[in-house]
Amino acid sequence: MSSPIRILLSALLVGLALPVSAQDIFAEVRDDRGEVVQIAQQPQRVASLGVFGADMMLALGKSAVGTTTYNGQLPAYLGARPDTMADLGIEPQPNLERLTELQPDLIIGIRRYTEPWADSFAPIAPYIAYDMLTEADSTRAVSSVAVALGAVGTGEKLNAEFEQMKAQMAEQAPGGVSAVFVWLWQDTLYAYYDHVMPASFFSPLKVRNTMGSNPTPELPENFGGPVSYEDILAQDPDVLIVFRAEGNAYPDHPALRRLRAVREGRAWHVGYQYSQPAGPVARKIILQEMAHLLYPDVFADPALPDQVRAEPLRFEN
């Protein structure tokens, strides 16, 4: 038998030996659970458990069919309305009935919240989950989800653009600034270590995070810790970035008013996107805004809608 005929026959035999389902697979991705997830067809109806999936769809010029919310509130930066994007409840306990009704063909979730529900998602649609705490997590998730959505190469492109923007900012950032990123709950301050987004953006911007690094690096999910007002007063950062959930009261503690950042008008209350910064849109606008808040003379104020942009920290009285 001549060589070309032999090759042709071999190829035919290999083709016949492949299972039908393998031929039908549209994409195959490995998520942060270590699961290899096969997606049969290009997803058209993506359900986002956590904001990342919706953010990723926005980056691709599309829209998720539903997302989890904070008490019914959609993140303003997504520009979504409740009538266009269904409310799927809260991240730790998504509304499975609503999720089923939506008939999604892909479910994207934050691993630490949604993994316990993986078995419940299986009959509804393929489910992929990511850690989304650090910049490396974000990079990995963007690449992987882009493949799952059929935008092969787009994930790498988004990541490369972000890295390029970060590198340019790093060149321009003069340094010599200290800052801290805190959550405020009642009178408890909770500050982020520097391995977790968005506090991790301090490093490329040559900013010293006064909270420092994770004392237990073997536990990357140890993303922050409570700080006393005396601690924060001793740290006295140049810039204070505060995430205060929408609808919660403004702070009213004498130690906060004494901080240099507050006295000099460099304490900021930032928007919802800072609570889930892993998406390609969120991380970009956060980095641009943080650069401006940290170095207002060097970086221009990014053009953001009013509901999204940071506001000077206000006090109750």
Added chain:
Amino acid sequence: MTPDDPKQRLILPFFLLTLLLILVCAVLTLTQGRFATGLADLPTALLDRAEVTDTGFAVRQLRLPRAVMAVLAGAALGVAGALMQAITRNPLADPGLTGVTAGAAFAVVLGFTLLGVSQAGLLVLGTVGGALSGALTFALAAQRGFNPAHLILAGVAVAAFCLSGINVLLLLGATSMNSAWFWLVGGLANRTWQDVGHLWPMVLPVLVLVWLTSRRLDLLLLDDDTSRGIGLHAGRWRLIFGLCSVVLTAGCVATCGPIGFIGLLAPHVARMGLGGAVSHRLLIPASALAGAAILSVADALAASRLIFPTEIPTGIPAILIGAGMFLLLFRNGLRVGR
């Protein structure tokens, strides 16, 4: 108790010892923190009325209110516990038994997560929430003539309702679970003079009122028929003392979060320190001092960073101390009543 009674000899040492413990803890609280403050610096810092230095500010605005809160809240919880143990005739009763702790915590969480209430508003809301829960418990118990068993059952039901409400609010609310958990364990860190100003008007008058009427507590330990025979309206006094416990506890939870074990433990420590069963005339101030001392020690430990590298909520060492001392008390045999 006669002057020759051996218990008489224990009164002064117990009161002096607890006062000394409170004082030592207060000094520790005033000198611990990120701004180094030696004993010698303390008078200068305390007298720095303009709060020019950060040390002066930290001592006067952060540490001193904290030490005062430990005494006020500890005393309030200690007395609230003694009241609950007397009116229910149950040595394991604590102020949370009326549902007031869970009710106050529910109100604070509701105010923060959904209503966006200010810090000052939360203090009021927490107190009102606790008082309403306590009132609901007593209203339920009133249907059975304030029978102690029914009071406990009603309190358990109200507390369970409020606790499930807290869980729902935390799941629904736009909040960081870690920070919420920090508050729900109970603590004195970051308390201000505003908190002291909210708590003392509730605590001091009630403590005085309870002490002045404390002989009725002794009589409540008798069965209801005997009490009635000597002219005491047991149901009415149970309600009055129960409401006093509710006010004391609601104020504490609104300002410090739900700190456990103090109310349960302090009356037993007082009895142990005083050598056994004593009149409530003695037990009430002794429970107040014991509660203040236990909470002061727990808070000094929480702030010291001896247990963990970071400061922990006061509620954690309070529970550790409480559990350890309770085991000790169990070994010696718990005493109910006086």
